[in-house]
Amino acid sequence: MEKLKPNSANNSPLTPLTFLERASTIYGDSPSIIYNDTVFTWSQTHRRCLQLASAITSLGIRRGNVVSVIAPNIPAMYELHFAVPFTGAILNNINTRLDARIVSSILIHSESKLVFVDYASRDLVLEALLLLPSSQQRPLLILIKDDEETSSSTIGFISTYDDLIMSSDADFNWVYPISEWDPMILNYTSGTTSSPKGVVHSHRGTFIVTVDTLIEWSVPKQPVYLWTLPMFHANGWSFPWGIAAVGGTNVCVRKFDAEVVFSLIKKHHVTHMCGAPVVLNMLTNSPDNKPLEKPVHILTAGAPPPAAVLFRTESLGFMVSHGYGLTETGGLVICCTWKNKWNLLPATERARLKSRQGVRTIGMTSVDVVSPSGESVKRDGATLGEVVMRGGCVMLGYLKDPEGTRNSLKNGWFYTGDVGVMHEDGYLEIKDRSKDVIISGGENLSSVEVESVLYGHPAVNEAAVVARADEFWGETPCAFVSLKDGLKGKEIPTEKDIVEYCRKNLPHYMVPKTVVFKEELPKTSTGKVQKFVLRQIAKEMGPLQKSRM
Structure with missing residues (x-):
């Protein structure tokens, strides 16, 4: 056995680039790209x-x-x-x-x-x-x-x-x-x-995350994939190569617009699409959001999706899968794999479970949540720690930044900078970016949990929570909220209404002490709310004085 070594016959470098030639051979006459009136095979x-x-x-x-x-x-x-x-x-x-x-x-x-x-x-x-x-x-x-x-x-x-x-x-x-x-x-x-x-990222890592994502999402041969996720965002979570691997059709769209998306779904019989939770929110709040004629699989990631948004999306006929990944992993490496017994639960409870990030994909070696000492936290769904992982699709490192690479790739793990909990059933749930955790009166408070509750308010379109300085508590939650279009009279909530709604659905220490209404929250092109902008606004508001709520 010891004389059997790798050689050129069994050790060709892995690369997703080979998928294209194979697609040409098998699916040569099938449509590869549709864009307006242009169609390529x-x-x-x-x-x-x-x-x-x-x-x-x-x-x-x-x-x-x-x-x-x-x-x-x-x-x-x-x-x-x-x-x-x-x-x-x-x-x-x-x-x-x-x-x-x-x-x-x-x-x-x-x-x-x-x-x-x-x-x-x-x-x-x-x-x-x-x-x-x-x-x-x-x-x-x-x-x-x-x-x-x-x-x-x-x-x-x-x-x-x-x-x-x-x-x-x-x-x-x-x-x-x-x-x-x-x-x-x-x-x-x-x-x-x-x-x-x-x-x-290497050829090897890109190959692994591409195949891994196809398997995890159960993508069949020749799907019709609508490009609602920007390709410049982590290379579209590896789907430029993935759709070639399965000979699918790429329906390209220059700019996201809910009306256009629903039109393209119907016109081209779209089967799959991806997007951040903000995409789901835009689809569910669109006046064109009539129930789909046929189910469409939609994979969401990029930020923890509120359970209320997931519930509304699935009610339209979208089959939502939820994952987690980073630019440093080249795509999604944790997915909320569904258990059949969960189908027996009420819809709201199913949505809550689906909003968790889930378990590692088969291509990842290991995922954990660790304390500052590096020890695994309790699997109680409450103890916070940093999410760490190891696997073949983790980045090679940061270009021209050896110190940043050493700080992220250490002790045999990639340290993500994300804060999460591990549930008793082994499912991971992201609670925040480490910089977004609010420390109020010595308690670590998850802004994501507060946002999830805010999204459940019938008048709320978007919500984001950041820390605001507080003379008594140190920091308290400051909620930035945009409202749905077309609200009239008593349908339009006041700051007090939002606070009272949160009081009914959250522990008192997690209730926002400040609510700021905005026409639209600042977002990146990939749909993530720019919390650094909101933190600056909260900072300029100054500290709350003697807030003892």
Whole structure:
């Protein structure tokens, strides 16, 4: 036995890039991408990605270079998930809602050699390039035009996307990774700092999380997948490669709009889609939210979904699955796997159980909740600790940040920075980001629990809770709330009404002492509420004086 070793026949590097050629062979005549009136088949998508990879190589891009993309969910964005790593380069998706300063910081930090730019982000990127230091090599620019808009100036760009493809070789031999540990993806965790954290993922990790997610969500062959989740958000939770693996149809949509989503679901017989809880909330509050003709599977993650939102979503005919992951894991690694006995419970209780994050996926080695000493916390559903995990899809590390990498990858674990509890049945529940925990009178208070109750109020559209300084308690909950449209008269709650509602549904120490009404809560492009903005507002409000409620 000891003489049997890995060799080239049994040790080919794992990479999800092989999924595309297989899809072309098996599903060649089936639709791969639908966008407005444009329809591609899998054989066409395979050919276009090879042509694009050939063109990128002809521009001098080599193994290990970074190629950036700033675009919404359009066909080009999908194709670049294969074409860029086909060249041996590293794909870097940039959030379309960032400002020029942050985009510039990412381009500087990543040392990007080439940037594909959607026409809607043209001015943003040109402004960002003006902020590059003179010592920084200016990346080459490719303009992605659109059927909806063809008049954008190409000044400053070396080519358009379509021209680049048409001038290239469809017989290009794509660059296979030397090692499955070779970097393939570079994602940035935050758009709120001048020192962004660049998360690097390998071919191996991306392969593992892609296959793992397909298995966990029980995705069948040839689903119809609607792109309501931005591909620039953790590479769309690995589904650009996953949908190729199962020969599905990618229905692309430039901008999320509830009316458009319901229309596309009906028109294309959509079977699957993903989105943050804010997407679920927008769908359930839309005037077009009539019950679906056929069930649609929807996978939600990104923030703990309130049970009330899950209940309303499922009442429309969506079959909701709930997961948890981070940019550092490349996709979802914990899912709320359903137990048959839960079907016998009342709907509200089922929704509460489903709002928990769940158990590790089969591709993850281990997940735990630990105390500051590193010991596992009690499995009582109440003792808070930090969520830690280990598994094959955990990042290689942070680009150019050895200290940040050491602080996150230590003691054999990836420390997530998320606070959670472990229930007696082994199911994990996220309670907060560590920075969002409110310490009131010495008690650790979960803002997520308060938000979940606020979402149950019939007039509340969105809710977020942060800490506000309090002279007596140290910190107390401050709730920011937006109300549903169309409310009249007594339907419109006052601050007192919201507080009284919370008193009936929460321990008194968890009841918000302040309620701020806003037309809309500030959010990132992926639907997460920007709590750092709300914390600043609460800070500017000053401390509550002698609050003894």
